[in-house]
Amino acid sequence: MVLILALTCAVGVGNVYFPQAIVPLVAAGLHTSPDAAALVVTATQVGYTAGIFLLVPLGDRLPYRPLLVTLLALAGVGLLSAGCAPALPALVAASAFIGVTTVAAQLVAPLAAGLVAADRRGAVLGILLSGSTGGMLLARTVGGTLGAWLGWRAPYLVAAALVLILAAVLACTLPVTAPPARRPCPVLLAGPLHLLRTESELRRSCWYQATVFAGFSAVWTCLTLLLTGPVYGLGAPAAGMVALTGAATMLCTPVAGRLVDRRGPDPVNLVCMLGVLLAAAVLVPGAGGGPVGLTALVLGTLLLDVAMQAGMVANQVRFLALRPDARGSLNTAYMTCAYLGGSAGSWLGVRAYGLAGWRGVCGLLALLATLALARHLRGPSRREPCSDGARATGPDTITRG
Structure with missing residues (x-):
């Protein structure tokens, strides 16, 4: 079941990223x-953000x-519509629909957190994150290759077949979970903001991810x-080749999850923040170019x-343990903060690069990691009392059927 859910994450995330690789093919076709043609990518991403906000709380x-x-x-219907789109406006509309409906990965994490015991939650979430990472990395490569061989419509049609097969598999294998609450939809939509206001540990997790992901986005932007500037003089595909080194995270995240299960989230967060600071130092020689600089960039x-x-x-692991009856809203708040941080990081990174070059970007990364570390050293805040019900500690109730 965990592997099926990891595949669901991979396919869901992949649907957001493979259009990036076929924009020139769409333009020509x-x-x-x-x-x-780049509006296709924008429409998918905007739809994905809207889907996280509107649909994930329905869990x-x-x-x-x-x-x-x-x-x-x-999502399968949207992908089929995109693959058969006669013109760009129809493709953009279908892309927005795909983005809204392909939020499966953001629903799988709260689901899995409720199906497993607390002492295995980190390991399972690590495997699911590996699936999302694999989908993100492979989607661009596979989508671009299929598009080059068979035309820009082929990636959409193949993705549609995968999504529909996966829907049938989940319909037969996924356990039936009892919904934790019957809240009106307006209450659900306001839930993420309410949780951000009342749950200090959620705010702490959001701050960590927003700052670190902002630095991550600045570097990759x-x-x-x-790489394409005068220092290296390489083509745009060079950045994609460097990005493939990120496949190693597919092996590391399950290990990190098991460490979280044994040691708790805080020690792992501390090591990760120090790792980001070290990464900022390792990246600095990349400004000099040559084999040494390229090696520094890869490492x-x-x-x-x-x-x-x-x-x-x-x-x-930290925030999904807070409110078992509101895991969808918790994940919505967290992912929204993460994406806002990533967007701000991309904007800041371009400006730092314009002012101080690559060393300026490394300095920005170090500053953002320091902000996260400073909050971490303050320790957890006193948990506010929860007025919406007691916090459960074990797996959610499920029925087989």
């Missing part, structure tokens, strides 16, 4: 400019099996500028990837 109201199966089926980005992903496992 639909006889439009690359800038216009606190509806049983997960029908919710996941329905969303996967709808500016890496292409560095530094690998260390940064591992630290960021391992820290995410620790954060998820």
Whole structure:
């Protein structure tokens, strides 16, 4: 079951990322400019953000099996529509629909947290995060290869087949979970903001991820500028080759999850923040170019990837234990903060690169890691009393059927 859920994460996340690899093919196939074709990527990402905010909290109201199966089926329909789109406007509309409905990975984590005992939660979440990482990395490569061989429609049609098969598999194998609460939809939509206001440990986890992910986004946004600039003079695919080193995180996150189960989230977070600081120092020689600089970039980005992903496992274990009746809303709040941090980091990174070059980006990364570390050294805040019900500590009730 864990492997099936990890595959669900991989496919769900992959649907967001493979369009990035086929924008030139879409432009050529639909006889439009690359800038216009890039709207497909933007529409998918905007839809994905909207889906996280609007649909993930439904996991606190509806049983997960029908919710996941329905969303996967709808995503499959959207992918089929995109693969058959006659013109760019239809493709952009289908892409937005795909983004909204392909939020399975954000529902799987709260589901899995309720199906396993607390002492195995970190290991399972680490495996699921490995699936998401694999989907993100492979989607661009596989999508681009299929598009080059068979045309831009092929990745959409293949993804549609995978999603629909996965929906059928989950419909037969996923255990039926009892919904933890029957809250009205307006209450569910307000739930993430309410939890951010009342749960100090959620705010702490969000701060850690927002700051670290901001540094991560700054580095990866500016890496292409560095590699394609005068220092290295490489093509854009060079950044993609460096990104493939991130596949090592697929092996590291399950290990981090087991460490969280044994030691708790805080020690793992501390090591990860120190790892980000070390990554900032390792990346500095990358500004000099040459084999030494390229080696520094590979090692530094690998260390940064591992630290960021391992820290995410620790954060998820911490906040998903807070309110078993509101895990969907907790994950919505966390992921929204993470994406806001990543967007801010990309913006800041470009400006740091313009002002101080690659060393400025490394300094920004170190500053953001220091902000996270400073909050961590303060220790956990006193937990506010919860007025919405007692906190459960064991797995959620499930029925087989």
